[in-house]
Amino acid sequence: MAKIGVEQSxxxxxxxxxxxxxxxxxxxxxxxxxxxxxxxxxGQDQNMMGIQDAVTQGSVINAHGLTAQEICQQIEQRVNQ
Incomplete structure (x- = not known):
């Protein structure tokens, strides 16, 4: 199964x-x-200083305004491409 990184909050x-x-x-x-x-x-501290250093090749999902179910749907779509 896919490895998903999630902010602690x-x-x-x-x-x-x-x-x-x-x-x-x-x-x-x-x-x-x-x-x-x-x-x-x-998304609270997303790109605050205008620096974009890529740490991962995977997709990044901004959870702002989304429910847990909506986020899971987006992950399933991106991982199963």
């Missing part, structure tokens, strides 16, 4: 993904995203 998303069988990795530092097929972020 998104516990509902972590639980939903684990229930679906995904390997969920908490994103504590940028390096944690390495090797993830997809990452879910809150």
């Amino acid at each position: 998104l516990t509902d998303v972590q639980q939903e993904l684990q229930a679906k069988g995904y390997d969920v990795v908490p994103l504590k530092q940028e390096q944690d995203a390495a090797g993830c097929d997809c990452c879910v972020i809150t």
